[in-house]
Amino acid sequence: MTSKVTTMRDAVTKHVPDGASVALGCALEPAIPFAFAHELIRQRRRDLHLIGPISDIAFDQLIGAGCVAVVSAAWVGNVSAGLAHAYRRAMEQGIPRPIEVRDHSNFSIAQALLAGALGAPYLPTRSLLGSDIPRANGTFREASDPFSGDALLLIPAITPDVTAIAVQRADEDGNAHLWGPWGVSQEAALAARATIVIADEIVARSVIASDPNRTIVPGTKVTAVVHEPGACHPSPLQGRYRRDHEFFHQYHAATRTPEGFAAWIREWVSEVSDRRAYLAKLGARWGALRDDGVPAALALF
Amino acid sequence: MTSKVTTMRDAVTKHVPDGASVALGCALEPAIPFAFAHELIRQRRRDLHLIGPISDIAFDQLIGAGCVAVVSAAWVGNVSAGLAHAYRRAMEQGIPRPIEVRDHSNFSIAQALLAGALGAPYLPTRSLLGSDIPRANGTFREASDPFSGDALLLIPAITPDVTAIAVQRADEDGNAHLWGPWGVSQEAALAARATIVIADEIVARSVIASDPNRTIVPGTKVTAVVHEPGACHPSPLQGRYRRDHEFFHQYHAATRTPEGFAAWIREWVSEVSDRRAYLAKLGARWGALRDDGVPAALALF
Amino acid sequence: MVAQAAREIRDGERVFVGMRLPLIAFVVAKRTHAPNAIGLFELGVVRDEPAPELLYTMGDNANVAGAVWCARTIDLMGMLQRGDVHAGFIGGAEIDVHGNLNTTAIGDRGHPKVQLPGSGGGADIASLAHRLIVIMPHDRRRLREKVDFVTSPGHGDGRGWRKRAGLPRGGPSVLITTLAVFRFVDGSAVLESAHPGVSVERIRNETGWPLAVAAALRETEPPSTEVLSIIRGYDPQGFWTRRGE
């Protein structure tokens, strides 16, 4: 196999054009690939269609930086701090630009991505009947179950152009191990046209093959592998580093105004060349978040 | 938590009444709980509805022993030896009794069980369009995709009364670890009204909790836990013992006639009190199949 | 609120715990009357023991380590849709007398006055759990005659609505606020108890719908010292429990 390992810069340059639909943050609160989101901002991607359940503040940053035209999500906010200011400004005032939102619930977006992964046109559900979400989303259909006559909602498949998932370890072909909750990561990776794996550690194929049940996506579905330690900060990566709660709260306080948002992006994204520089800027704070993990090893049963 | 550990005899007595729909052999060729199938035969269960993709010779044995009224399966045979004689006799001559077969493919039964696990009424697919399987099955419906107008087949949910899955290890509450391919085991366990976990080894809860990604079904969905080493012979259990190919071939040769089948069942099922006695009867042959596994241990990453 | 929320969890139940205060209610319930309750977290975590430290999100490492199942969102949502989840917690920005909740937007969805984060898993829990437990600050602008957007369906326009809408079960069972506890009877909120020191008049003034009061109105049972000590031990800085939530 030829190695697929590349830099974050090259992965974004080659695989994420303007206008692409991009799924990220698919494990919900953990393993959000902030390093990928920041590179999208640095490369000034435009008109992206963001797809993801929760995303914590990653979507807020991309929206505020003007990268986004459409959002398909269940929740856009700051989980431990409250509302997302940039998202509010975009929706309430069209700043920096108006965006289209296709409302989802966590279940409906999981079903849409599962349908995409299965090659099914839609999945039928009883969830959200009587909610205003179907009307606001605009892509669902009401139907009746041909078996029982009961009311159903049909959730059409979502097939992202690109899915970015962060994992603890992968080999050079992209066979990737993720532990901790998977959220909708596997569906999103299997549904996508191109999947970018962002690995905290690159390991030998033999480490992956010692425990193939832990593989979230096989290399054959992976387009690029980025070796990027600490890619998820301030979100956590199980066994590697903890969530930086205070960072989320500081972001919340700092981005209340457009000026504050711009300053935050300058400080933490535009004027930071890459993730290595970002971690260096975090300094001792980063060291304190790291878990004393055990090095990657063959699984033994 | 109260322990759910019980004997195979009690698990079958309490949780599998005559007429029950029972999913087993859900990992396809490996991890088939033959010990469970044999106990159904010993307790002379009748009118069962068997559910499973492949089942290797487990379904053939249950059909030949007269336990079965209905089969929902993709394949009934002897994977490395050829046709299934008891199944042939039942279908061709009604011996020992006629059975109803609801034809499936591996994908359609996977979708039916996934729909059951998701609480969805059905899953839509493009597979099997133009095949005679939908007509022979009788439970599918043709439909057109309301989004595209394309032809679709709707596979209705299957929710077994009982699912029996064999795993390498479980705790007393039924939190179960299975490694190796999962086939449709997880869907079948989550879709069922009662799930019986058959564990090669009972381990402390801390072993399960050290690696919750390996859990195939959580204890909260499990009705009974049977500690039954060697429960899958002659099928394999990854890391514990290999497939006994010769046993399958001997069964194939021995069961060509009804008399031969009856003698085989007497020798290996009726006159064997339980799995412990069965393994003792196998003797050195059993010892030669066992893998030098590593004892259960906490996962370290 | 946390103490009352904990009381709504019965022993042995499977509960969608969500985040913030319900996380602490789950801890309290497990350590008091419901030791066999199971906590389900929609990102794909199932726990039979609460995490040993304060959680800021359900995805904190401490909520994952020691779980009995790390799964996918679809697995847990499947259990919910299948009818395997007894109860779930959600909050909201606005609620009406029938328990319909808005967490999407104040004002018009297209041009919102205040854009809220959205459903998360809330609308699914409201649609599919057997019983919904709602926790909210008590405020006339939040307890409204009619909400601007129904994110999470409650009892719609009242009794029988859920069945007509095609929802398979459930609906709000209780609304716990900073002032009172409402029980849903025939699809409408009825004041069941007022928190110690809170008058019915104050509750009436702070509630945007005509108040229905239970014949057997009582005072909300205050948290025991044991429960208070569990809450304070779990959230010593009062990160979640001091905000008046």
Next chain:
Amino acid sequence: MVAQAAREIRDGERVFVGMRLPLIAFVVAKRTHAPNAIGLFELGVVRDEPAPELLYTMGDNANVAGAVWCARTIDLMGMLQRGDVHAGFIGGAEIDVHGNLNTTAIGDRGHPKVQLPGSGGGADIASLAHRLIVIMPHDRRRLREKVDFVTSPGHGDGRGWRKRAGLPRGGPSVLITTLAVFRFVDGSAVLESAHPGVSVERIRNETGWPLAVAAALRETEPPSTEVLSIIRGYDPQGFWTRRGE
């Protein structure tokens, strides 16, 4: 048959390998012209290296150890339905000129003369793979004008049928028998090559449909000594390769 089957696998392709002879064809292809082919096994195994020992079933421990992905059947079938699988192998008891395969029953499905095992994943592979490779013993009773039951859809009644039936792609590309190789052209089998020493007349006699012969009919390329040695090294007892299959 195995050598010809191996030739049908292109480098870098994802292939549903199934069992028996295709398992060995995958080994041959990987070790010769297609080192980057990926093997998918419907029980939930993905391999980028073939198992190091002879497999009796795809679930043998040796096919699991060293896999890069242990998954669920639905994951791999999803890839198949999504269009991610280039080619798949199946066999059958009966095939017709349009490549429709029967592995269900000879005679009437309700009262079969011979009950066969059924589809397994065969019907799915036939429905959804980009290209279907069929391997069968050559026998007039197997290569029939019309099969008793269409388990795995081929090209139906000929060109354009799959599209009309709603199948998204694919269909049989090649039929490899113990005597010959047929290529499907416009939905019908055309004799492409006869195995060394086999006459067209013999093939015609052993084929239940009116034989169409390619203008450029040739002799099937015999297996190289390298390929023969791989096959014999992998299946030294001839368990799968000696049965005339």
